[in-house]
Amino acid sequence: MAKIINEINNILLPRVCFGCNAQLFRDEHVLCAVCRHDVPLNDYNYLEENAVDRIFYGRIPIKKAASFVFFSKNGLIKSLLFWLKYKNQEQIGGFIWDCCGAQLKESGQLGQIDAVVPVPLHPKKLKSGATIK
Template identity: 45%
Template sequence: MLDFFYGRIKVENATALIAFQKKGITQTILHNLKYKGQENISAFFGKWLGAELVEIPEYKDIDIVIPVPLHRKRKQKRGYNQVTGFGTEIASSLQIDYREDVLLKKTRTRSQVFKSRYKRSEQSTVFQLANISELENKHILVVDDILTTGATLENCALELLKVKGVKISFAVIAITLS
């Protein structure tokens, strides 16, 4: 998974739990998580990956878990951020903080499902930081549901890397392989 970011941003570690396939079970599961109100799926995957990460030495120095944020209007419409359960369970396994109040989505964007790689990468000014002093010199694990082009995670990381001494790692539920 680190290959997605090679030459773009410095990433310490990156992991995905499962491979995403269109018209497969993974697509159905993630669709149910995002659009059918099955929020419990997120926590299931978080417990699974959290149990794996505690055994991997490279993840022992993570200080904080931060989700890719949803714009407040999308979160209000959906009722939840689909990666909250994933992130909170990983943080619980690693015995570290989970924070939704440090990386915020300031611009409402349309779903990226039908956007090209180029269009996805144009969204670099979408995120903003809050409570910056709490991030200094921290190793941050940014979590999301699916990695397609890496643009969303890259844009989150670019914002977080503005803070002194920050290191970034990523964890996603699924990764597209094609």
């Protein structure tokens, strides 16, 4: 019965891809298969020394920094972050964590992590009293 109700719900209110606005199939969540394939992943978290590490050299004491995706002004990641931050689409945060968490687990560095911090934090947010936990 629940399956039937879910199918009717998908007909009346179809779930769409946050990347290209195409209708999602039954086993797809947040992104369609095409957009998921187009996520601009990088391998910085697997490298001993990487470009993200170099950004923080001499600024703050860290042991390791990593990045999972490349960000571009008009890219898929920008669109996902917009939906997450400004349109309250919390399932995108879970989707991003599932992707990044799987990579962290594979890298073997998961046991050494003290915090996961979203970067960058805009200066206006800092002035408003936003804190990083």
